[in-house]
Amino acid sequence: MRTAYSVETVRAAERELMARLPEGALMQRAAAGLAAACADVLGRVYGSRVVLLVGSGDNGGDALYAGARLARRGAGVSAVLLAPERAHGGGLAALRRAGGRVVGADGGGAEAVVGRADLVVDGIVGIGGTGGLRPNAVPLADAVERSRAVVVAVDLPSGVDADTGEVRGRALRADLTVTFGTHKPGLLVDPAREYAGSVRLVDIGLELPASAELEALQHADVARMLPVPAAESDKYRRGVVGIAAGSARYPGAAVLAVAGALRGGAGAVRYVGPAGQAVIARFPETLVSDGGPKHAGRVQSWVVGPGAGDDAATVAEVLAAEVPVLIDADGLRLAEASAVRARRAPTVMTPHAGEAAALLGVEREEVEGGRLAAVRELAGRYGATVLLKGSTTLIASAGGAAVRVNPTGTSWLATAGSGDVLSGLAGSLLAAGLPAVDAASAAAYLHGLAGRFAADGAPAGAHDVAEEIAGAWRSVVRA
Numbered sequence: 121m122r123t124a125y126s127v128e129t130v131r132a133a134e135r136e137l138m139a140r141l142p143e144g145a146l147m148q149r150a151a152a153g154l155a156a157a158c159a160d161v162l163g164r165v166y167g168s169r170v171v172l173l174v175g176s177g178d179n180g181g182d183a184l185y186a187g188a189r190l191a192r193r194g195a196g197v198s199a200v201l202l203a204p205e206r207a208h209g210g211g212l213a214a215l216r217r218a219g220g221r222v223v224g225a226d227g228g229g230a231e232a233v234v235g236r237a238d239l240v241v242d243g244i245v246g247i248g249g250t251g252g253l254r255p256n257a258v259p260l261a262d263a264v265e266r267s268r269a270v271v272v273a274v275d276l277p278s279g280v281d282a283d284t285g286e287v288r289g290r291a292l293r294a295d296l297t298v299t300f301g302t303h304k305p306g307l308l309v310d311p312a313r314e315y316a317g318s319v320r321l322v323d324i325g326l327e328l329p330a331s332a333e334l335e336a337l338q339h340a341d342v343a344r345m346l347p348v349p350a351a352e353s354d355k356y357r358r359g360v361v362g363i364a365a366g367s368a369r370y371p372g373a374a375v376l377a378v379a380g381a382l383r384g385g386a387g388a389v390r391y392v393g394p395a396g397q398a399v400i401a402r403f404p405e406t407l408v409s410d411g412g413p414k415h416a417g418r419v420q421s422w423v424v425g426p427g428a429g430d431d432a433a434t435v436a437e438v439l440a441a442e443v444p445v446l447i448d449a450d451g452l453r454l455a456e457a458s459a460v461r462a463r464r465a466p467t468v469m470t471p472h473a474g475e476a477a478a479l480l481g482v483e484r485e486e487v488e489g490g491r492l493a494a495v496r497e498l499a500g501r502y503g504a505t506v507l508l509k510g511s512t513t514l515i516a517s518a519g520g521a522a523v524r525v526n527p528t529g530t531s532w533l534a535t536a537g538s539g540d541v542l543s544g545l546a547g548s549l550l551a552a553g554l555p556a557v558d559a560a561s562a563a564a565y566l567h568g569l570a571g572r573f574a575a576d577g578a579p580a581g582a583h584d585v586a587e588e589i590a591g592a593w594r595s596v597v598r599a
């Protein structure tokens with residue numbers, strides 16, 4: 121499991137560690153890791169041209185000490201000071217001793233130096249930051265974007281919010297972010313994540329509490345969650361998932377949700393709704409009935425909503441069932457909030473940003489700009505596990521535990537019907553007995569991998585994604 125911690129927690133751990141170490145030791149650890157990453161990026165340090173963008177705090181200090189190390193190895197290092205009178209004194213002295221030079225931020229000289237750089241080190245601001253880049257950094261950011269230099273961000277790309285992943289204003293785009301002690305939530309959540317490039321974590325010895333702000337599952341975590349039929353299993357003991365989806369207008373949503381459910385570990389899939397013929401034609405193993413959820417026979421979980429049109433009665437009937445329920449798509453619009461909150465069995469809701477915005481009564485942009493706040497708010501309001509889909513998929517539970525962030529997604533999944541496959545898959549894992557948050561996050565993990573396998577660099581349809589779930593499952597359990 122990878123984890124990310126808030127700035128407040130990082131600061132507390134830093135204070136605790138600093139009290140036990142000689143002054144400046146932590147910054148030296150950070151700078152050593154940063155310099156090593158820069159050297160890797162450069163390949164050949166000697167003779168390279170490195171520009172440090174240095175702000176007013178310790179983030180700039182890290183950049184200056186790392187710059188000094190690179191200068192000692194023969195790089196030509198220039199530091200652009202954005203707040204000259206507040207730049208880190210020790211770092212500046214070290215850089216000067218190593219033969220580095222200082223360039224003023226104003227007057228165009230700095231932009232020219234950036235234009236000739238092989239490597240730009242962004243030490244403008246780190247976890248002490250608020251808001252986007254300040255006006256005096258904007259011309260430099262423009263120069264960085266025009267240049268061919270590789271950009272390495274110190275701790276965080278400057279201008280992004282460490283705790284939320286929000287980007288309010290301009291931020292610097294990095295190819296690599298070298299972060300210290302722990303990932304920060306903003307490095308894992310869009311839109312900030314996109315600014316970070318790849319992320320390298322440097323261990324500086326911070327001791328962090330057990331509960332993190334964010335968790336990202338890895339193969340081994342998912343492998344432990346996935347159900348395996350025991351010797352004594354039969355199709356009922358493995359769990360039966362009911363799919364109440366599709367309509368005369370959207371029969372395909374039912375087919376795709378069933379396609380996901382058949383690959384999710386339940387022993388049987390029941391389908392109720394008007395798309396029975398389409399479902400059975402594609403998947404003859406489905407148990408199809410047309411009498412509504414109550415008359416479908418026993419299930420261990422329900423999925424309701426994909427392509428459901430305006431069938432509010434079916435949604436209400438499913439919500440009254442005392443088994444785990446996953447609500448997706450039209451079901452999210454049709455579900456009575458009070459009926460969701462009144463449920464005693466687990467509920468999973470799987471909105472995309474537009475659906476989440478409608479539930480929260482805000483604009484879609486607000487959800488996309490502040491995903492963490494949105495997913496937490498929805499989970500709290502509905503007393504449900506909420507999986508917010510999109511460029512970063514997040515899973516929050518009502519109790520306020522760590523939010524899970526899915527690391528496997530790919531933008532190739534942005535194709536009609538792939539959400540239906542996900543809801544079937546997650547519902548099937550619920551029927552197999554996984555706790556709601558595990559069912560949702562393991563489903564997102566497998567779905568993301570399946571999307572990657574299905575696309576493999578070229579467009580794929582939702583049915584291709586469903587077909588790759590088995591391959592994704594195998595790759596996870598065999599890793």
Ligand SMILES: NC(=O)C1=CN([C@@H]2O[C@H](COP(=O)(O)OP(=O)(O)OC[C@H]3O[C@@H](n4cnc5c(N)ncnc54)[C@H](OP(=O)(O)O)[C@@H]3O)[C@@H](O)[C@H]2O)[C@@H](O)CC1
Nearest residue numbers: 134146147150177178179245246247248249250252254275
């Ligand atoms: N924690 C750790 O374990 C370790 C931390 N280390 C390093 O220290 C870094 C944190 O250093 P820090 O606390 O000095 O803050 P930092 O980010 O440099 O900001 C400084 C000042 O910038 C300003 N400012 C605010 N917003 C801004 C903006 N948008 N654009 C421009 N300026 C802005 C604001 O001052 P203001 O101008 O508002 O008075 C703020 O106080 C951390 O990220 C890591 O690199 C490692 O060395 C070792 C281990």
Ligand SMILES: Nc1ncnc2c1ncn2[C@@H]1O[C@H](COP(=O)(O)OP(=O)(O)O)[C@@H](O)[C@H]1O
Nearest residue numbers: 472509510511530531533534536537538539540
């Ligand atoms: N830009 C993106 N990057 C990664 N995944 C994405 C992106 N856009 C959409 N997805 C994923 O694709 C799926 C689309 O689901 P959804 O929006 O419900 O579409 P549909 O209703 O057509 O099935 C979700 O799993 C979502 O997380």
Ligand SMILES: [K+]
Nearest residue numbers: 242245274276
């Ligand atoms: K930075």
